[in-house]
Amino acid sequence: MRVALGLSYRGTGYLGWQSQPSGQTVQDRLEAALSKFANRPVRTMCAGRTDTGVHALNQVVHFDTDVARDAFSWVRGTNRYLPRDIAVQWCRPVDERFHARNGARGRRYTYVLLESPVRPALEAGQAGWVFRALDDGAMRQAAAHLLGEHDFSAFRSSECQAASPVRTLRRIDIARHGAYWRFDFEGNAFLHHMIRNVMGSLLAVGQGTCTPEWLAQVLAMRERRLAAPTFAPDGLYFLGPNYDAAFALPERTAAFDWLP
Structure with a gap:
């Protein structure tokens, strides 16, 4: 069986x-x-x-x-x-x-990020970290350019084995909880290092290094070298896949209530 x-x-x-x-x-x-x-x-x-x-x-x-x-x-x-x-x-x-x-009809990921002048200690390995202040509005504007079906070659690892770089991003939600940020991603599938590469570019926008429009240009150019460096894996969580409701599989575990 x-x-x-x-x-x-x-x-x-x-x-x-x-x-x-x-x-x-x-x-x-x-x-x-x-x-x-x-x-x-x-x-x-x-x-x-x-x-x-x-x-x-x-x-x-x-x-x-x-x-x-x-x-x-x-x-x-x-x-x-x-x-x-x-x-x-x-x-x-x-x-x-x-x-x-x-x-799987779709997959969901969350990135948890600490914004603080001091590096994480208790959260070491479980949250990413930036020490510069982030602009919520700028990151949301940048994220909007990524929604929909696109060629995500600009955010694809050189080691990626996927047959096609085309993916559909259905949702990017950005929320703040005190000193912590939460970035939620939902799509049909993701390329190798895709979310970590997107995170690096979103944070470049959030810290004022680049504009939201820059991210749209990077996406259109389809060149990995034009995007920001790959961000740390520490705060990345695979929330799980979605399936046909007929299979009646759980889509949550207790740990969902543990994340900020």
């Missing part, structure tokens, strides 16, 4: 999601834990491959198995073998039509 899991993790100590020979990735740790619990090898497919240092609140994975377990048992049994910074949040049996990656 096919099983879907919702997973949360702190990405600080891992080399991203995708399995590597070092074994120091989230996928490696999850598959090792699932294999121990099932007493046979288990291979997983995720909804969105996160980079080194990027966190997830509701990463969705699926796997096929002939091991019969209650959904609750998959959660508790797998968590027994996972490190403290990775935890399965929920489990649902799904039919073979479900595919964690190909079936």
Whole structure:
């Protein structure tokens, strides 16, 4: 049968999601834990491959198995073998039509940023940081240029393996909570480093280095070298994917209430 899991993790100590020979990735740790619990090898497919240092609140994975377990048992049994910074949040049996990656209708990310003269301490690794004041209005104007379907080559990593640079950004929301900023992104899919590259450019506008119109020009030129440098991964959280409602999969975990 096919099983879907919702997973949360702190990405600080891992080399991203995708399995590597070092074994120091989230996928490696999850598959090792699932294999121990099932007493046979288990291979997983995720909804969105996160980079080194990027966190997830509701990463969705699926796997096929002939091991019969209650959904609750998959959660508790797998968590027994996972490190403290990775935890399965929920489990649902799904039919073979479900595919964690190909079936996702959209994906959501949040970037949490501290604006302060002093670097973060308790939030180290969990929030980005700028020490210059940010202009909310200028960043909103700049973000509006990115909405819709575009060629995002200007914000694409040179290591990106996507067949096409065209993506659709449906929403960018910017809000402030005291000293913290929250940037919410929703789109059909994202290129490698796309959000971190967009963040670098939005912050260049917010700090007055560039104008909102500059961001529109960068987008139109489709040249990565014209955009701002890639911003830190520390404050980036994968909130999770969206699927057809017929699958009835959870779109929230408890950690959603923890973010500012």
